[in-house]
Amino acid sequence: MNLDEQLEVNSSPQSPMWQLILARVRDFYREPAAIFWVYGFPLVLAVALGTAFRDRPVERIPVAVTNAAGSPGPLWAETLESLGKDPRIELRILDSSQASKELALGKTALVVEVESAGLVLKTEKNRPESALAQGVVEAVLWKTKAGSASQGSGSAPVSGKAENRIRVEETAETGGRYIDFLIPGLLGMNLMGGGLWGLGYVTVDLRVRKLLKRLIATPMSRVDFLLSLVLGRMGFLLLEIMILLGFAWLAFDVSIHGSVATLALTILAGAVCFQAIGLLVASRATSYEAVSGLMNLTMLPMYVLSGVFFSSDRFPQVVQPLIQALPLTALNASLRGVINEGSGLAEIYGNLLILFGWAAAAFVLALRLFRWR
Amino acid sequence: MEAIVCQNLVKTFPGKPPVEAVRGLDLGVGMGECFGILGPNGAGKTTTLEILEGLQDPTSGDVRVLGKNWEMDGAEIRQRIGITLQETRLSEKQTVAETLELFRSFYNRGLTLDASIAIVGLESKRDSRISTLSGGQKQRVALACALVGDPDILFLDEPSTGLDPQSRQQVWEVVRALKLRGKTILLTTHYMDEAEKLCDRLAVVDHGKVIALGTPVELIRQWGGGNLIELGTFGPEPRREEILQLPGVSGAKSVTDSRAADGTNHLVLRVDRPHETIPPLLALVEKSGAGLSSLNVRQATLEDVFLALTGRNLRDETP
Numbered sequence A: 001m002n003l004d005e006q007l008e009v010n011s012s013p014q015s016p017m018w019q020l021i022l023a024r025v026r027d028f029y030r031e032p033a034a035i036f037w038v039y040g041f042p043l044v045l046a047v048a049l050g051t052a053f054r055d056r057p058v059e060r061i062p063v064a065v066t067n068a069a070g071s072p073g074p075l076w077a078e079t080l081e082s083l084g085k086d087p088r089i090e091l092r093i094l095d096s097s098q099a100s101k102e103l104a105l106g107k108t109a110l111v112v113e114v115e116s117a118g119l120v121l122k123t124e125k126n127r128p129e130s131a132l133a134q135g136v137v138e139a140v141l142w143k144t145k146a147g148s149a150s151q152g153s154g155s156a157p158v159s160g161k162a163e164n165r166i167r168v169e170e171t172a173e174t175g176g177r178y179i180d181f182l183i184p185g186l187l188g189m190n191l192m193g194g195g196l197w198g199l200g201y202v203t204v205d206l207r208v209r210k211l212l213k214r215l216i217a218t219p220m221s222r223v224d225f226l227l228s229l230v231l232g233r234m235g236f237l238l239l240e241i242m243i244l245l246g247f248a249w250l251a252f253d254v255s256i257h258g259s260v261a262t263l264a265l266t267i268l269a270g271a272v273c274f275q276a277i278g279l280l281v282a283s284r285a286t287s288y289e290a291v292s293g294l295m296n297l298t299m300l301p302m303y304v305l306s307g308v309f310f311s312s313d314r315f316p317q318v319v320q321p322l323i324q325a326l327p328l329t330a331l332n333a334s335l336r337g338v339i340n341e342g343s344g345l346a347e348i349y350g351n352l353l354i355l356f357g358w359a360a361a362a363f364v365l366a367l368r369l370f371r372w373r
Numbered sequence B: 001m002e003a004i005v006c007q008n009l010v011k012t013f014p015g016k017p018p019v020e021a022v023r024g025l026d027l028g029v030g031m032g033e034c035f036g037i038l039g040p041n042g043a044g045k046t047t048t049l050e051i052l053e054g055l056q057d058p059t060s061g062d063v064r065v066l067g068k069n070w071e072m073d074g075a076e077i078r079q080r081i082g083i084t085l086q087e088t089r090l091s092e093k094q095t096v097a098e099t100l101e102l103f104r105s106f107y108n109r110g111l112t113l114d115a116s117i118a119i120v121g122l123e124s125k126r127d128s129r130i131s132t133l134s135g136g137q138k139q140r141v142a143l144a145c146a147l148v149g150d151p152d153i154l155f156l157d158e159p160s161t162g163l164d165p166q167s168r169q170q171v172w173e174v175v176r177a178l179k180l181r182g183k184t185i186l187l188t189t190h191y192m193d194e195a196e197k198l199c200d201r202l203a204v205v206d207h208g209k210v211i212a213l214g215t216p217v218e219l220i221r222q223w224g225g226g227n228l229i230e231l232g233t234f235g236p237e238p239r240r241e242e243i244l245q246l247p248g249v250s251g252a253k254s255v256t257d258s259r260a261a262d263g264t265n266h267l268v269l270r271v272d273r274p275h276e277t278i279p280p281l282l283a284l285v286e287k288s289g290a291g292l293s294s295l296n297v298r299q300a301t302l303e304d305v306f307l308a309l310t311g312r313n314l315r316d317e318t319p
């Protein structure tokens, strides 16, 4: 061995934080299974649930008819008859509250409300199939009018000044379909799982492998170490969000109604919050079993209670204050506000405060409890 | 200045009952010395080492590394030491070079990646992932991580435990190369061959205390006796008093004797001059009516030193 050659010494080291982040990134992308669970699985869920609850395909357009005229008059019968004849339309008779609920959920594309002296077409302006349904229904009614006129039947309900009697009402039930409800929920779930895994599991893994102890024996700064976990996580997160939202937009036409900046802030609040909780979960655990147990203990109740797959309003009133205080409930509510309803900071700041509160408490506690060696 | 000093080091792990892992241990390691802590499993070697490395706090006692103490100058000491833990699992998905680059980045000054890889002889594995390496190669990567910051002191906890003979040789090569470069090395081991081959000086540790200190040669001369005769007989047991009076038997006592399961007697004698002892010994055995089942002459080792000091074998767990 040539010792001189090996005595080569240099003093221009790489940035330790950058090296730590690189190590995290490599650990991640070299693990195909991890990539699937982080990036693929939410898409699979979105596709599975989104299609299961999706509006029927457009060959038959779901249209609901409601009676707002007290007793069913001739206009009612005529409307039912003309629309019912058309093979493109799947007609159902519903009461008006049920009809607007189905319009909101995307189960029906259009609601035709029959009043005593005219029709109201209720459409959902954010939904293409609603516009399509409106066109079809108007055409059908127009044809009926034209046909009636040629037969000279004066009693045709939509004859005469039909255009005056048909009113179009645009509802702003934006993002009312199940998929619109689901996507922010999946995003919230991903932020929670990502934070807990990315900081919690990863830290305990390093501890179990004694690599944390080994790193602590070097001059590595602990702040660099923690920041590298956080920043690495944020990088993965950016990709996750873009993939999930991009996919939701392309496949399901889910769009963001609020400002992107508000959405970014909401996501950041959620990410920071769950990363802090992840760190807390990892602060003392010294085995994979312990950290998995703690993570499940943290995540499972929120999966169920915090409105990922169905609204948390369904739980009894007594437990609502508790549910509303959970970080995932606050995150999901903010995400749904920004994405589906176009909420601004004024509407969601309360939930953001809940998130930052959890983040601060968890972080302080985690640093106090943290077992470095 | 001594590289490492500790005085009256005590470490008690709280619990029911509390574990007194280290009970008043003194050490002094000179600059450039390769010093070994030899002791069986559970003797307190790892605990001692980790206290010296700043990874555990002592219950009491005084520790100085390069003349500094951990509370005041921890950051400075960390820049100047390199360690291998008894067990570390490096990240399997990283390559050798990536792993070393990470460790290198923590130190203000140190070796180039290629230099550190060359010292441990892993040039051909530079860009291989850790997961593809053998146990011995992984251990050499761990060594490279320890020396990439070009430390003054290396702490190696059981550097060759669990490795095959060839890998152990390779690890020893690395340690010898580091000795040649003038590094101070403190290693722990429960292998007497490792201690004998690598260490300039040794502390034999049992139950958290140093029970003997010296160079391997000194220790063997003082405690092991120069040569050993291992005698196996069957039938009536030869009278020990008579055997001990034979010419050339030194130290006046046998190291051990035991009656094996197959009914043979085993006796180990410390002797100065085996050739003078053996003929009368054989005559004595014959006279007593016993049969000879084995006769073996060998040089004493550190194993015998430990046996003489504690009545136990090094490979036995601390009771």
Ligand SMILES: Nc1ncnc2c1ncn2[C@@H]1O[C@H](COP(=O)(O)OP(=O)(O)O)[C@@H](O)[C@H]1O
Pocket: B013, B019, B020, B021, B039, B040, B041, B042, B043, B044, B045, B046, B047, B048
């Ligand atoms: N963190 C700990 N908590 C409780 N007991 C411990 C701990 N670490 C080590 N011990 C005990 O201290 C004794 C010495 O352990 P150790 O220093 O690892 O010995 P060695 O390295 O010589 O095998 C053993 O009895 C071991 O069980």
Ligand SMILES: [Mg+2]
Pocket: B045, B046, B047, B086, B157, B158
């Ligand atoms: Mg040990």
